[in-house]
Amino acid sequence: MEFVLIAIAILLVALVAGVGLLVGRGRRTTRLDDDAASGTTLTRPRPPAAPPTVEQPPPAGATASGRGLAPAEPDAVTPEAPPEVELPPAVPEPDLVFETPPPSAGRLVRLRSRLARSQSSLGRGLLTVLARERLTEDDWEEVEETLLAADVGVAATTQIVDRLRTQAMVLATASPADLRALLVRELTAVLGPDLDRTLGTDRRDGRPGVVLVVGVNGAGKTTTVGKIARVLVGDGRSVVLGAADTFRAAAADQLETWGERVGVLTVRGREGADPASVAFEAVRTGVEAEVDTVVVDTAGRLHTKSGLMDELGKIKRVVEKQSPVTETLLVLDATTGQNGIVQARVFTAAVDVTGVVLTKLDGTARGGIVVSVQRELGIPVKLIGLGEGADDLAPFEPEVFAEGLVGGAD
Numbered sequence: 425m426e427f428v429l430i431a432i433a434i435l436l437v438a439l440v441a442g443v444g445l446l447v448g449r450g451r452r453t454t455r456l457d458d459d460a461a462s463g464t465t466l467t468r469p470r471p472p473a474a475p476p477t478v479e480q481p482p483p484a485g486a487t488a489s490g491r492g493l494a495p496a497e498p499d500a501v502t503p504e505a506p507p508e509v510e511l512p513p514a515v516p517e518p519d520l521v522f523e524t525p526p527p528s529a530g531r532l533v534r535l536r537s538r539l540a541r542s543q544s545s546l547g548r549g550l551l552t553v554l555a556r557e558r559l560t561e562d563d564w565e566e567v568e569e570t571l572l573a574a575d576v577g578v579a580a581t582t583q584i585v586d587r588l589r590t591q592a593m594v595l596a597t598a599s600p601a602d603l604r605a606l607l608v609r610e611l612t613a614v615l616g617p618d619l620d621r622t623l624g625t626d627r628r629d630g631r632p633g634v635v636l637v638v639g640v641n642g643a644g645k646t647t648t649v650g651k652i653a654r655v656l657v658g659d660g661r662s663v664v665l666g667a668a669d670t671f672r673a674a675a676a677d678q679l680e681t682w683g684e685r686v687g688v689l690t691v692r693g694r695e696g697a698d699p700a701s702v703a704f705e706a707v708r709t710g711v712e713a714e715v716d717t718v719v720v721d722t723a724g725r726l727h728t729k730s731g732l733m734d735e736l737g738k739i740k741r742v743v744e745k746q747s748p749v750t751e752t753l754l755v756l757d758a759t760t761g762q763n764g765i766v767q768a769r770v771f772t773a774a775v776d777v778t779g780v781v782l783t784k785l786d787g788t789a790r791g792g793i794v795v796s797v798q799r800e801l802g803i804p805v806k807l808i809g810l811g812e813g814a815d816d817l818a819p820f821e822p823e824v825f826a827e828g829l830v831g832g833a834d
């Protein structure tokens with residue numbers, strides 16, 4: 425009997441210890457303050473190997489303790505700063521180590537094999553036809569159809585076919601390598617090699633660059649914001665994230681997790697809070713902490729154009745009281761093809777979009793969508809998503825992309 429009692433006691437102790445461990449691992453952010461007025465909450469990841477302390481710094485100072493954040497001066501606290509709250513003593517989490525993402529340079533070279541679907545239908549299709557000894561009208565039609573099927577668009581297809589036709593003599597005697605090089609050159613030409621694809625993320629007039637990210641739900645917006653944070657951290661930037669998609673608490677949780685992995689602060693709101701106030705708070709935090717860039721995720725669940733215009737317009741106006749918006753990125757799902765372009769128009773009408781992020785290019789055979797998106801919207805594609813992995817987002821480079829479409833370079 426004694427034996428049984430001892431066994432039960434051991435089991436109970438093990439159970440309590442196990443639950444404690446799980447909860448401890450899950451709580452990776454420290455709640456710093458609660459702003460009842462705006463409904464926003466500021467969270468920050470714990471520093472990786474912080475020694476246990478009993479006395480905590482005040483919230484504004486602690487705000488700057490995330491990775492790459494410059495320490496904020498005590499007088500940087502604005503009068504409307506939320507009231508300080510007593511913080512629980514920090515518990516060391518020895519297994520919490522910030523990840524170091526790779527820099528953005530060279531990412532597309534690493535990821536271009538992910539364009540395999542487009543490659544087999546577009547690149548290889550074209551190479552097969554062009555390698556034929558004498559090209560007939562039927563062959564040229566096949567070239568045209570292949571380009572159109574890959575969503576290259578009518579105007580760019582005509583341009584490519586016309587240019588290839590004028591080089592028919594060259595094609596007849598070209599080696600497979602020459603043929604490949606020629607095709608890469610022609611595809612690069614329609615991808616707008618001269619467009620400015622610089623991301624507006626730099627500080628301006630002593631204030632952080634602000635990146636607004638807009639797009640319909642499911643396009644990969646929140647994921648993209650998280651990936652952008654990693655791109656910036658990988659390039660040595662300090663970042664604050666704003667979870668202004670307040671429709672769905674899970675979206676803010678998702679963003680917070682992305683931020684925590686790389687030691688980046690996330691400012692979030694309660695479910696249903698005013699997105700503009702969350703965006704404002706995020707940018708104010710970035711200004712106080714003197715970070716390089718604040719990236720703000722917005723909601724895409726607005727069904728009417730006027731609702732969207734009102735909300736995005738308000739977010740921009742409110743944010744710009746703190747710091748100018750330096751980049752507005754529209755996230756589009758490449759697998760939705762032309763439908764995506766129709767959705768995109770609603771956003772470009774609502775807000776001044778300065779760059780497009782095309783996600784899920786790994787999941788489509790229609791890689792030519794990059795060409796039509798740029799031509800139809802008149803906005804450069806600046807980043808592309810090539811997978812669900814954390815670092816599967818790359819700056820868009822026309823020539824490397826064209827090589828990925830044609831294949832044979834790896």
Ligand SMILES: Nc1nc2c(ncn2[C@@H]2O[C@H](COP(=O)(O)OP(=O)(O)OP(=O)(O)O)[C@@H](O)[C@H]2O)c(=O)[nH]1
Pocket residue numbers: 639640641642643644645646647648669672675723724783784785786787808809810811812816
């Ligand atoms: N294959 C692939 N999947 C991606 C890519 N980018 C995002 N996804 C996936 O797309 C799905 C939707 O992404 P979210 O970031 O939640 O989409 P969202 O637009 O923010 O949606 P809300 O959070 O509801 O606003 C997720 O499963 C992502 O992993 C990509 O480049 N390739």
